[in-house]
Amino acid sequence: MVGPEIERLMQLLSRLPGLGPRSARRVALHLVEKRETLLLPLATALAAVGETVKTCAVCGNFDSIDPCSICADSRRDPSILCVVEGVGSLWAMERTGVFSGRYHVLGGLLSALDGIGPDDLGLPRLKARLADGAVREVVLATPATVEGQTTAHYIAEFLATSGIIVSALAHGVPVGGELDYLDDGTISAALRARRSY
Numbered sequence: 001m002v003g004p005e006i007e008r009l010m011q012l013l014s015r016l017p018g019l020g021p022r023s024a025r026r027v028a029l030h031l032v033e034k035r036e037t038l039l040l041p042l043a044t045a046l047a048a049v050g051e052t053v054k055t056c057a058v059c060g061n062f063d064s065i066d067p068c069s070i071c072a073d074s075r076r077d078p079s080i081l082c083v084v085e086g087v088g089s090l091w092a093m094e095r096t097g098v099f100s101g102r103y104h105v106l107g108g109l110l111s112a113l114d115g116i117g118p119d120d121l122g123l124p125r126l127k128a129r130l131a132d133g134a135v136r137e138v139v140l141a142t143p144a145t146v147e148g149q150t151t152a153h154y155i156a157e158f159l160a161t162s163g164i165i166v167s168a169l170a171h172g173v174p175v176g177g178e179l180d181y182l183d184d185g186t187i188s189a190a191l192r193a194r195r196s197y
Helices: 004-013 021-033 035-052 087-096 123-130 146-159 184-192
Strands: 077-084 101-105 137-141 165-168
Touching: 004 021, 021 035, 077 087, 077 123, 087 101, 101 123, 123 146, 137 146, 146 165
Parallel strands: 077 101, 077 137, 137 165
Antiparallel strands: none
């Protein structure tokens, strides 16, 4: 039906999150139809990212410099460290423009079922970062899933005697959320995390 080059493009696109074989076929067709305005610039951008983007040796973020621009920013508070599952979570936190500390990317979550233990994540790097005593608070920003909470609990346990303040993101009713549309777990978390008004 198509040449091997387009078939290879469709196979690679189908590996992307949210794209199955049909969606990959539509994207490939759109890219080929818009070769000059989309496909060639995209190929150039992908090549540039492949050649220049590095993983920050300090926090695990992606950037073209190492240490990354967040770790190198002297305006950020080095005494507050936000622990996140992955770079996507770090980027989500940064979009808010509210957090002014530094980050630590775990690169996943603890999962006994998948055989992922502390040494498989960035936990040894985290322990090493905390050893110098510069960090006074660790913010646990792991997902509200079983694996996320297990990971947060593990980190809180190993920090229990360190004198470092351990906090976590609040869970519960989202801004603009209506109770009628929320699941029981979200409502339960919101009740447990209630505060005075």
